[in-house]
Amino acid sequence: MPVELVEKMLTGDQRALARLVSAVERQSAEVPEIMQHVTPLLGRAYCVGITGPPGAGKSTLTDRLIAHARQQGETVGIIAVDPTSPFSGGAILGDRIRMQQHYLDAGVYIRSMASRGHHGGLSHAAKGVIKLLDAFGKDLILVETVGVGQTELDVVAAADTTVLILVPESGDAIQTIKAGIMEIADLFVINKADRDGAERLQRDLQMMLHVRHASDGWCPPVLSTQAHQDLGIVELYEAITTHRRKLSETGQLTTRRRQNRRQELLDLLQQQLLAALTAQFENGETHSGLLAQVEEGTVDPYTAVQQMLVESGGLWR
Ligand SMILES: Nc1nc2c(ncn2[C@@H]2O[C@H](COP(=O)(O)OP(=O)(O)OP(=O)(O)O)[C@@H](O)[C@H]2O)c(=O)[nH]1
Ligand SMILES: [Mg+2]
Structure with missing residues (x-):
């Protein structure tokens, strides 16, 4: 359990720290929960x-x-x-x-x-x-x-x-x-x-x-x-x-850290959106008709991307 592991780490337990580090390194599914508990500190x-x-x-x-x-x-x-x-x-x-x-x-x-x-x-x-x-x-x-x-x-x-x-x-x-x-x-x-x-x-x-x-x-x-x-x-x-x-x-330390947090959010968003969209695309779950049309040259990639983003949950405005 991430919460218990974080609490253990906070008592100075190096082994708990090492396990959390491994989870973060693997980018395990528990990372959001770990970060929730760690962020206030x-x-x-x-x-x-x-x-x-x-x-x-x-x-x-x-x-x-x-x-x-x-x-x-x-x-x-x-x-x-x-x-x-x-x-x-x-x-x-x-x-x-x-x-x-x-x-x-x-x-x-x-x-x-x-x-x-x-x-x-x-x-x-x-x-x-x-x-x-x-x-x-x-x-x-x-x-x-x-x-x-x-x-x-x-x-x-x-x-x-x-x-x-x-x-x-x-x-x-x-x-x-x-x-x-x-x-x-x-x-x-x-x-x-x-x-x-x-x-x-x-x-x-x-x-x-x-x-x-x-x-x-x-x-x-x-x-x-x-x-x-x-x-x-x-x-x-x-x-x-x-x-x-x-x-x-x-006051630049505060400004820098704010900017870094903002950048981290944007980077993470980009990484995870791209991963999710690419996985959908590669598994052929969606857009397979579009892909064929782009491959044939009958639809241009700009239009295809626009349409894919709309289909993927209204991301395109
Ligand atoms: N002559 C000289 N050699 C040095 C000095 N500082 C480090 N070295 C030697 O340079 C070599 C490389 O040192 P590292 O500390 O491993 O360099 P690094 O930048 O961490 O190397 P990587 O992590 O592989 O990129 C070692 O053999 C060190 O002993 C110095 O001030 N003068
Ligand atoms: Mg080195």
């Missing part, structure tokens, strides 16, 4: 999205951030989203190795999510898990994604603060980094600053961001770290804290 945790190209050092940085947050007395939840691997393979295994020192800490909960079985629902599943960790009482939630596709963009956009991790080699590739991620990043980090080109990239980025953000209230800082040596981590943590304070003081 949300909003206490602070969520940080950590994204960047493969191998940039996201997991190593996350590992160091966890350690620092724990020293500050915060409890931490981590979600590592790996949309590229069809199995719990490479990157997730890497996460396990890099974050293993925290697996035994009861104040830390780590969950890896791969794309297998999600059929495009990965970002919804990830957002659901963020909510569970929030309700469970984690102070800080870190979400690691490889910043290459729409799923990651959707997930990091749901975070309160988004951190983009680059490496000195990203300098030449900066044009190819998904533009959306460059635009939503609140903080930039050049990791592997022990390598050549770090300072130049930092200068270039600062200049670019300064021009772009001259008029708004927050110019994203560009930090430099050497995660494997634990260098720059405290500064990164403090920059996240500063951004958080600024968002709270200006």
Whole structure:
């Protein structure tokens, strides 16, 4: 029973949490009921999205951030989203190795999510898990994604603060980094600053961001770290804290979270409508005559869609 499981989780039961996380990951039919019980408890945790190209050092940085947050007395939840691997393979295994020192800490909960079985629902599943960790009482939630596709963009956009991790080699590739991620990043980090080109990239980025953000209230800082040596981590943590304070003081945190909830509703509606309509269509339950006509070219797809929406419950006005 979802209600009992949620109540059990709220007593601090990690196994109940794990079972709820699995239900949300599967997008089980119980998700609406789970969310009904969880929603009144949300909003206490602070969520940080950590994204960047493969191998940039996201997991190593996350590992160091966890350690620092724990020293500050915060409890931490981590979600590592790996949309590229069809199995719990490479990157997730890497996460396990890099974050293993925290697996035994009861104040830390780590969950890896791969794309297998999600059929495009990965970002919804990830957002659901963020909510569970929030309700469970984690102070800080870190979400690691490889910043290459729409799923990651959707997930990091749901975070309160988004951190983009680059490496000195990203300098030449900066044009190819998904533009959306460059635009939503609140903080930039050049990791592997022990390598050549770090300072130049930092200068270039600062200049670019300064021009772009001259008029708004927050110019994203560009930090430099050497995660494997634990260098720059405290500064990164403090920059996240500063951004958080600024968002709270200006009321932007409330605005952002409202927008995110709205977006989540629209995305979910779109996903579920599409799934329902497509299933009807593919099972040949309805519209089979129309399909044949479209296939033959006697009816155009615009008219067909209009008619299908009318038939599917008056969705077309
Ligand atoms: N030279 C150098 N290597 C680093 C630094 N930070 C991390 N690394 C190394 O970079 C490699 C990749 O680190 P990860 O933390 O797994 O990177 P990631 O971005 O999580 O990788 P994926 O999740 O696979 O995309 C590891 O071998 C790290 O030890 C750094 O500051 N300098
Ligand atoms: Mg990683």
